[in-house]
Amino acid sequence: LKWILDQASSQLEKEIFEQEDEEKVLKSSLPVLVDFYSDSCIPCKQISPILGDIEDEREGNLQVYKVNVNYDMDLAGEYGVMGVPALRLFVNGEVAGAQTGVLKKEELNQWLDETL
Secondary structure, eight states: OOOEEEESSTTOOOEEEOTTHHHHHHTOSSOEEEEEEOTTOHHHHHHHHHHHHHHHHTTTTOEEEEEETTTOHHHHHHTTOOSSSEEEEEETTEEEEEEESOOOHHHHHHHHHHHO
């Protein structure tokens, strides 16, 4: 399993191509929110700043990463991603929740609170 992740934070917008990325998600002690996206997806661009805000507000309690489905279609398929943006919330290495499409910040926070 090879993860191709982008740090969601606007502070660090680089793609990381390392096998260690699996550990960042599946072996994290914190819950991890993964945003499966595509560069050409307008809704993906709309949700990106919301995810940045969520990451800042929940710093120390939640990790946020992005996976570009154009580079890792196999991984997207493994997690049932049929459209983007698609969010997968991992807790203790397992998918605890899934959402597809753009959510308002309040809706996303409510979903996270209910799922965690």
